[in-house]
Amino acid sequence: MAVTIKDVAKKAGVATSTVSRTLQDSPSISEKTKQNVRKVMDEIGYRPNLTARGLVNQTTQTIGVILPVSQGEAFHNTFFLSMLRGISKACNEKKHMVSIASGTTEAELLDSVQTMAEGGRVDGFIVLYSRKDDAVIEYLYQEQVPFAMIGKPYKYENAMLYVDNDNVVAGKDAANYLLQLGHEKIAFIGEDTKQMVIRERLKGYTQALEEAGLEMNPEMVVDITLPEADYREKMRQLFDHDDFPTGIVASDDLIALNMIYVLSDYGLKVPADVSIIGFNNSIFAEKAQPELTSIDLHTDSLTSQTVYQLIQRIEAKQSLAVKMILPHQIIERQSCRRK
Amino acid sequence: MAVTIKDVAKKAGVATSTVSRTLQDSPSISEKTKQNVRKVMDEIGYRPNLTARGLVNQTTQTIGVILPVSQGEAFHNTFFLSMLRGISKACNEKKHMVSIASGTTEAELLDSVQTMAEGGRVDGFIVLYSRKDDAVIEYLYQEQVPFAMIGKPYKYENAMLYVDNDNVVAGKDAANYLLQLGHEKIAFIGEDTKQMVIRERLKGYTQALEEAGLEMNPEMVVDITLPEADYREKMRQLFDHDDFPTGIVASDDLIALNMIYVLSDYGLKVPADVSIIGFNNSIFAEKAQPELTSIDLHTDSLTSQTVYQLIQRIEAKQSLAVKMILPHQIIERQSCRRK
């Protein structure tokens, strides 16, 4: 049995309520007795029991992070882990804990989220993905469980708390960057174009081309989640001739990295023959050879803002559907060159 | 205010203790009243408050997962996330929750772990790394907080619960595999050779060469966490001439992938010129071109076994320092060829 507030009270010769109040640094307790109580706490190594506190406060000071159902997509893993780390960091700062909810199927995930929510183990959730017809999001929304989304919701957009980048503009900026360098044949390579983020970047890319008066060629858009053989064939069609695209917008740094490799199969070098711009400005962008020009999305702020907003919403018990759009920024490195 | 056990009791016309007992399907309650109570629960949507239960049971049914202090190492992220997912899955199964502890510095991590442990928010921890002189592990050990490690401990080896592979033998098997294919110049490329896992694989590699009567050349071992310039130079020394290594043991699939790319700079192809074997049998191994021969470490069992062992230890309140070593297995694909 650990040392409790009673032990402190007895040893300090005060009531437990006094101990509790000095714990909260209540102004109604004299400095003198607070000092004394604190000394005793140190001496006997007292640590408040957060479970008990949670029971009376009806709050857990923990937020749940919902990971998407794993689709074996390896590329995103590194992104999710850094999200988790960012959330964890912001939570530490705010004296909150983070629990994770995950599942191999949607039903499993939902179950996990439900027991966490209804068991009163978390005060709210952060959803790390945005998907169409998602049962988990539907549940949270219907049951009015406080939650925030990182990314742009499919549904209930006006009623939801979320933090995101403007991925349409980001996609547009990426394409424009290449256009300004004189490239005219520009391909878009993305992972799973059904995802909201990717869709938006694609949309921005399309807009940029249109505004530049270039015709939008569907052949130039390839989804790498295609079956392997189809994907290879697409790549062959794109690069196995002289009229290949000289610019590539890759929806993620890792995809950009992969493209550098794919291109080498066709004897094409980056940036000598093809310019590539990626997204996320991840560590991979810095480590790549050549170093990757990439769009920085300020993911650190993305996570910390989400945490702050969610906690605010929980504590204020108000449900203003704040949306927060963070800016992005092109980080120029060596993977792009004037044509 | 959510619906509580009292509401159920009143509506069902029984005492709260009876409700509590039917919750646990106690045999001392008649089937008839259990049925009735359950019906009421369904009707009014009762869900037990886990915090309250935790307070009386002095247990939280949650385990903390400790991530290593981030060193910006991107390669491992994908590994950690899959570990987290595995742990989460096993915990779901065992009706436990998982909280994560992380930090940007060791002090921050320790603080996070301490508040979780001493605040009674977790029943035990799983440590995802093994490092020399680690304050967190030291703390857990000294305070006798229940914990399990995935990987091999540096210290207290005989007093610690851990689940691991035999990485020495795995490293040896990897090297032997290449030796059997006729390769004699075999390099070892690893991330951070100060890490226990990598050290052990390296040790096994060394043993294999020795037993084959080959001289062990320190030039053949390169740590990719070296400063960029040094790393490049090492690679140049290794591959920029005719007498290059024809076999590579890469400590991770992602490193193997990277090597394929590095080799292409020197006009070397895999497996035509150089054979490569990786570790983890990750999704990257399957997606690579050529597909990667890799050592499968059964990471799924690694995580689930760790969870089961830890929960057992917590529930049994015994501290038998079980070690569990899981087997590994070479998955042959296309990245290795007879010399």
Next chain:
DNA sequence: CTGAAAGCGCTTACAG
């Protein structure tokens, strides 16, 4: 400025 008491939502001896 401080204490006695009630209560957060459960569980579990103890009686019956």
Next chain:
DNA sequence: CTGAAAGCGCTTACAG
């Protein structure tokens, strides 16, 4: 087979 009561470790009106 079931209930009344005490208690888990805190917090917070309410008195004084």
